[in-house]
Amino acid sequence: MRFAPTPDEPRLTPFPGGIRLPAHKEVSTQRPIAALPLLPLYVVPLRQHIGEPARPIVQAGDRVLRGQMIGRPEGYVSVGVHAPTSGRVLAVEPRPVPHPSGLADLCVVIEADGEDRAVEPTPLDWHVMDASSLRNRLREMGLAGLGGAVFPSFIKLNPGARRSIPILILNGAECEPWITCDDLLMRQRASEILLGAQIMRHMLGAQQVLVGIEDNKPQAIASMMEAAIGSDIRVVAVPSIYPAGGGKQLTYLLTGRETPAHGLTTDVGVQVFNVGTAYALYRAVVHGEPLTSRIVTVTGHVAAPGNFEVRLGTPIADLLAAAGGELTGATGRVIGGPMMGFELKDTAAPVTKAVNCVLVKDAVHFPPPPPALPCIRCGACARACPMRLSPHELYWYARHRDFGKTQALNLFDCIECGCCSYVCPSHIPLVDYYRFAKSEIWAREREKKAADEARARHEFRLQRLEREKQEKAERLAKKAAERLESGAVSAQDPDAERKRAILAAAIEKARKAKEGVQPRNVDDLPEAVRKEIASIDARRTGGNGADPTP
Amino acid sequence: MPTSPHIVLADNSVRAVMFKVLAALVPGVVVHAWMFGPAIWVSLLLTTLFCLVIEALVLAMRDLPLKPFLSDGSVLVTAWLLALSLPTLLPWWLYALGSLFAVLVAKHLYGGLGQNVFNPAMVGYAVLIVSFPAHMNLWPAPVGVAGHTPNLMEALDLVFAGQGAVSPDAYTAATPMDQLRAQVRTGLSAEAVAAASFGLHAKEALVLSYALGGLLLLAHRVITWHVPVAFLGALVATATLLHLIDPGRHADPLFHLLTGSTVLGAFFILTDPVSASTTPLGKLIYAGLAGVITVLIRSFGAYPDGVAFAVLLMNAAVPFIDAYTQPRVFGHSRGRRT
Numbered sequence: 001m002r003f004a005p006t007p008d009e010p011r012l013t014p015f016p017g018g019i020r021l022p023a024h025k026e027v028s029t030q031r032p033i034a035a036l037p038l039l040p041l042y043v044v045p046l047r048q049h050i051g052e053p054a055r056p057i058v059q060a061g062d063r064v065l066r067g068q069m070i071g072r073p074e075g076y077v078s079v080g081v082h083a084p085t086s087g088r089v090l091a092v093e094p095r096p097v098p099h100p101s102g103l104a105d106l107c108v109v110i111e112a113d114g115e116d117r118a119v120e121p122t123p124l125d126w127h128v129m130d131a132s133s134l135r136n137r138l139r140e141m142g143l144a145g146l147g148g149a150v151f152p153s154f155i156k157l158n159p160g161a162r163r164s165i166p167i168l169i170l171n172g173a174e175c176e177p178w179i180t181c182d183d184l185l186m187r188q189r190a191s192e193i194l195l196g197a198q199i200m201r202h203m204l205g206a207q208q209v210l211v212g213i214e215d216n217k218p219q220a221i222a223s224m225m226e227a228a229i230g231s232d233i234r235v236v237a238v239p240s241i242y243p244a245g246g247g248k249q250l251t252y253l254l255t256g257r258e259t260p261a262h263g264l265t266t267d268v269g270v271q272v273f274n275v276g277t278a279y280a281l282y283r284a285v286v287h288g289e290p291l292t293s294r295i296v297t298v299t300g301h302v303a304a305p306g307n308f309e310v311r312l313g314t315p316i317a318d319l320l321a322a323a324g325g326e327l328t329g330a331t332g333r334v335i336g337g338p339m340m341g342f343e344l345k346d347t348a349a350p351v352t353k354a355v356n357c358v359l360v361k362d363a364v365h366f367p368p369p370p371p372a373l374p375c376i377r378c379g380a381c382a383r384a385c386p387m388r389l390s391p392h393e394l395y396w397y398a399r400h401r402d403f404g405k406t407q408a409l410n411l412f413d414c415i416e417c418g419c420c421s422y423v424c425p426s427h428i429p430l431v432d433y434y435r436f437a438k439s440e441i442w443a444r445e446r447e448k449k450a451a452d453e454a455r456a457r458h459e460f461r462l463q464r465l466e467r468e469k470q471e472k473a474e475r476l477a478k479k480a481a482e483r484l485e486s487g488a489v490s491a492q493d494p495d496a497e498r499k500r501a502i503l504a505a506a507i508e509k510a511r512k513a514k515e516g517v518q519p520r521n522v523d524d525l526p527e528a529v530r531k532e533i534a535s536i537d538a539r540r541t542g543g544n545g546a547d548p549t550p
Numbered sequence: 551m552p553t554s555p556h557i558v559l560a561d562n563s564v565r566a567v568m569f570k571v572l573a574a575l576v577p578g579v580v581v582h583a584w585m586f587g588p589a590i591w592v593s594l595l596l597t598t599l600f601c602l603v604i605e606a607l608v609l610a611m612r613d614l615p616l617k618p619f620l621s622d623g624s625v626l627v628t629a630w631l632l633a634l635s636l637p638t639l640l641p642w643w644l645y646a647l648g649s650l651f652a653v654l655v656a657k658h659l660y661g662g663l664g665q666n667v668f669n670p671a672m673v674g675y676a677v678l679i680v681s682f683p684a685h686m687n688l689w690p691a692p693v694g695v696a697g698h699t700p701n702l703m704e705a706l707d708l709v710f711a712g713q714g715a716v717s718p719d720a721y722t723a724a725t726p727m728d729q730l731r732a733q734v735r736t737g738l739s740a741e742a743v744a745a746a747s748f749g750l751h752a753k754e755a756l757v758l759s760y761a762l763g764g765l766l767l768l769a770h771r772v773i774t775w776h777v778p779v780a781f782l783g784a785l786v787a788t789a790t791l792l793h794l795i796d797p798g799r800h801a802d803p804l805f806h807l808l809t810g811s812t813v814l815g816a817f818f819i820l821t822d823p824v825s826a827s828t829t830p831l832g833k834l835i836y837a838g839l840a841g842v843i844t845v846l847i848r849s850f851g852a853y854p855d856g857v858a859f860a861v862l863l864m865n866a867a868v869p870f871i872d873a874y875t876q877p878r879v880f881g882h883s884r885g886r887r888t
Contacts, residue, residue: 016880021557177557248881261881338556366556373564373622374664378823379774387880392828393872410879418555425564426664432553 013256015249017386018241019419021177021339023216024365028180028299033188033307036322042084042110042313044070045097048352049144050151051077056108062089066118067290070108073139079152080142082290083110084311086117098316098335098349100342107350110313121288126199131158134203134285141290142353143281147171147182147245147274148336150354153281156271157203164205165271169254170197172213172220172275173238173245176337179357181295182275184307186213186220189279190227196278197233199285204271209233211275212250214240242339243417247272249386261413276356296351298323301330301362310351316358317347326360334359338366339418373426381420381430387413391420395430398437403444406437414438470510477510564663568623570772574763575630575818581759582634585692585752587699589638592709594630596642600649601629608658624663628652631671631818635811635858636678637689639700639708644685648674668865669825672858679853687854692752757813764817776833777826778816784841785812792849800849812844815857825865832868832875840864 047053054071058064064083071081087110094104124137135154143153159165170193174182186193201209211228213221215237224235238244238253248259250272257268265272273281276294283289292312296319299305303324310319316333320326326333334341335355344358381391389410397405411434420430480503525533582590605625609616619625632648652674660666679686693699700708767773785806792800806812811819820826820837827836840860847856 019559252880259881260883261879263881332552334554334556336554338554340554341556342554343552343556361556368552369558370563371618373618374662376564376567376624376664376823377826377828378567379828382828382877383774388877389879390828390876393876409876410882413879413881416554421555422557423559423562425562425567427558427563429553431555435553 011256012236012238012253014239014241015244015252015386016388017384017419018243018249019384019422020240021242021422023240024178024299025180025183025216027178028297028305028307029183031306033184033295033309034322035309036311036314036319038085038112038114038116039311039314039318040112041090041315042087042112042311043095043315043348043350044081044084044108044110044313045095045350045352046071046081046106046108047097048081048142048150048312048354049079050149051075051079053106054078054081056092056106058089058092058108060089060091063087064089064110066116067121067292068119069140069290070110077152077155078139079144079154080140080290081108082142082292082312083108084292084313085110085112086115087112096346096349098344098352098355102345107313123288124285126202126285131203138281138284141284143277143284143291144353145274146276146280146294146353146356148340148354148356150352153273153277156273157200159204159266162266162269165266165269166207167255167270168197168201168204168206168209169250169265169270169272170209170211170275170278171245171247171250171272172211172217172224173250174217175214175240175242175245176339176341176357177242178299178359179297179337180299181297181307181356183217183220184297185279185295186217186275187223190220190223192282193224193275193278194227194231194233195286196280196282197273198231199281200271200273200278206271210254211235212238212244212254214238214244216240242419243386243415246386246415246417248415261410291353294351294353294356296355297357298360299357300334300360300365301327302360303327312351312353314351315348316344316351316355319351319358320347320360323358327362329362330360331363331366332361334361339422340416369429370427372428375424375426375428378425380423380425384419384423386417386419387415389414391430394437395428395433398433401440403437403441406434407441411437411441473506473510477507480506564622564624567772568627570770571627571767571818572623572630574766574772575627575634577759577762578634578756578814579630581756585755586638586690587693587705588702589690589700589705589708590633591702592705593636593638593640593645594633596645596709597629597633597636597649598626600646601625601632601653604649604653605658608654612658612662614662619663622663625653625657627822628657628670628674631814632674634814635671635675635819637686639688639690639705640685641712642709644678644682645709647681648678650674651677664824666824667868669819669822669861672819672861672865675858676862679858753808757808760813760817764813767817767821773817773821774830774833776830777821777837780834780837781816781820781841781844782807782812784838785845786841788842788845792845806845806848811855811857815840815844815861819857819861820864825861825868827868827871827875829872829875829877831877832871835871835875836864836868839867 046056052075055074056070057072058070064070065086066083068083069080070083073079090109090111092106092108095107095109097105097107099105124134126134135157138157139152139154144150145153172182172186174180197209211224211233213224213235215221221235221237228235236254238250243249244253247265251265251268251270252258255270257270259265260267280291280294284291293309294312295307296310297307298319302320305323308319308322333344333347335344336342336357338359341357341359375392375395377392379392382389385391394406394409394411394414397409414434416431416434418431421428424430484500484503579590579594602620602625606616606620609619629649632652636645636648652670656668656670656673657663657666764778768775786803789801789803789806793802820840827833843860843863844856847853847859853859
């Protein structure tokens with residue numbers, strides 16, 4: 001029975017870099033989680049998780065119940081999608097979704113019938129259930145990480161070849177400013193979260209469960225510690241240094257284990273789940289409810305900021321209305337937090353499993369960034385970088401499109417946390433440069449792959465044509481030889497000499513073909529082009545610095 | 551379309567960084583005026599004026615906006631560091647020439663703010679000491695040591711008319727460093743000279759005021775500890791070694807610490823972010839070698855002070871140092887080079 005941290009608490013290992021940010025958490029923590037009234041219309045995207053979108057299994061006109069599966073997981077990395085209420089399917093069509101691209105995506109549009117009838121819940125007997133079928137049920141019930149990355153949970157709950165993962169970390173750090181959905185969830189539903197954690201621990205075979213919460217959430221810490229009494233789950237307050245909630249950062253902070261580059265925390269024996277995911281897992285397993293709602297923070301420049309239990313598919317416009325609507329002077333909306341969130345283009349877009357916060361901006365808290373000045377190499381970015389990268393060097397090479405160099409400087413280790421941009425005295429949008437460099441590199445790799453494939457196809461075709469030609473010539477030569485021998489070309493024939501010559505030529509041609517004497521595909525090119533090719537060939541064989549045309 | 555992050559650190563800008571540097575220089579300037587007379591105001595004003603005008607002209611020629619670049623404060627830092635490195639009471643055109651080389655050549659010909667390989671103020675200083683060694687050796691002596699300390703009017707007269715009521719002999723004197731050189735050559739021991747050197751108390755006050763400014767920069771996280779610690783540490787270590795080998799020829803480390811522009815260099819010049827190394831290990835190497843080179847130039851070179859040349863030499867080595875001292879990226883094993 002412990003309330004306060006005791007000396008046997010794990011020692012914190014500070015991760016590199018990081019920044020302290022004004023939290024603005026109090027704006028949305030003034031009242032408990034509120035439910036939204038039932039709405040007339042829900043727009044449920046089929047792609048709410050990382051991986052393959054779910055395949056729609058309803059069509060316009062179908063009647064659905066709350067919790068009924070409307071999208072079946074397709075492929076391995078995928079989870080189910082369920083109706084948020086009972087009603088009628090109006091359409092299965094592309095609609096605006098909350099995504100940085102602003103593009104539309106396939107959604108099931110459901111008109112609520114107001115009765116909110118649910119399918120029969122199917123609680124799972126997780127103690128006795130076979131691990132594989134338990135995971136499969138979670139896949140069907142739509143469980144995906146609610147911290148923002150929405151990776152299918154059933155995959156993360158599979159210890160795989162390792163057989164067990166020794167440490168389970170519940171991520172309650174919530175390091176982004178303004179967002180408080182995990183805070184409120186931990187304050188109000190701590191025991192349920194920890195029950196979810198026990199199920200996770202069972203599935204992973206974990207010996208140790210740690211809960212990491214930033215120390216700017218004392219009420220959540222107290223509530224979770226109280227719920228943990230009697231169990232060996234350790235609730236650990238971590239310093240409020242952004243990005244403590246990053247999976248690799250929190251793992252390092254709590255265990256001192258450094259996740260290898262391009263690896264997963266499971267490589268060092270740690271699995272990390274958001275507290276919201278643990279709660280959703282508890283609802284799914286113990287109450288048999290598929291994932292059809294989540295807690296969303298609505299904060300910033302709205303009349304009544306707070307946290308809401310929101311059905312997935314709720315248009316964000318309706319959610320904003322529930323929070324009293326935007327105040328005059330709102331300058332935009334961010335989905336997620338101010339450090340890593342993206343600008344919402346259309347409030348018709350619905351709440352999905354990935355939407356943890358709708359932040360309405362105003363000119364005071366979110367002034368337009370001052371114009372960028374040249375980099376003065378002050379190194380503030382490098383000191384802030386939690387991955388210990390050299391952001392100023394990456395910027396330099398990204399700006400000059402020297403993408404090879406950006407990769408050598410480990411561009412792809414960048415987690416786009418935004419620390420570097422935040423501290424830059426020159427106000428350079430550094431993260432934008434890294435995104436640009438990454439997408440350019442991806443595009444080039446795609447192009448190169450496509451070109452390689454095209455070349456392979458072309459070479460194969462040439463080979464095939466050549467083989468066919470050779471076979472044909474051989475066939476003809478054989479035939480001609482047979483005719484010659486059989487005396488088909490008789491001495492009496494006046495054309496005999498000519499025919500003999502033709503046949504001999506055919507045999508000669510076949511022999512040449514066999515020897516591999518064949519026209520090159522450059523023979524028909526103009527003189528200038530052939531010269532250029534020759535010079536390139538010369539340069540290639542001549543090695544470095546032998547360029548004849550400087 | 552705004553992209554993440556949607557917030558930036560408040561009150562943070564190049565201008566804020568540069569003005570913190572200027573503010574940290576104020577104690578040094580005031581003590582300079584107090585110890586060496588008001589002439590520093592004239593040279594400070596002149597370099598400021600020249601640097602600003604040259605910056606504005608070059609910006610106009612390069613079709614760059616005047617306001618953001620003139621107001622970022624970087625050119626003021628260059629001007630002030632140049633003024634504090636040069637003797638006061640030089641003819642005005644030397645200040646103009648120094649400013650020209652600092653701002654036009656060292657800064658803008660290399661691409662402007664953030665692009666200069668060499669510290670602009672040190673380039674200005676180096677050009678003058680190489681080209682006009684006679685002028686650059688006329689250091690006004692501290693108040694009370696010189697026969698006469700020019701007042702503001704006399705200072706203006708000397709700077710602009712080149713002559714005044716007072717002759718240079720009345721207000722200048724060989725610096726402790728020059729004295730040391732001369733005396734060592736004529737056989738007097740370095741220890742005796744250092745002990746008897748005039749004006750070291752004034753130098754001490756000046757050095758302390760620069761150090762105070764440096765601590766302000768550290769406290770405000772404008773600079774990190776690496777450069778001053780490595781530079782002063784290596785300087786003291788090298789000086790101690792030489793002094794132990796031959797105390798008769800080489801001054802003791804305290805003398806090196808308190809004379810020339812050692813402390814100014816440690817906190818304000820070597821720490822110029824643009825021309826310094828940016829990695830933690832790189833900063834130690836960069837500043838440490840600068841400390842060694844400073845003592846070597848002072849002890850064996852032809853020039854009275856070595857800081858400027860040490861800075862410029864190490865500036866040239868920065869791209870190389872940075873390339874080989876990149877920190878180990880999180881999740882990467884140590885020693886794996888990319």
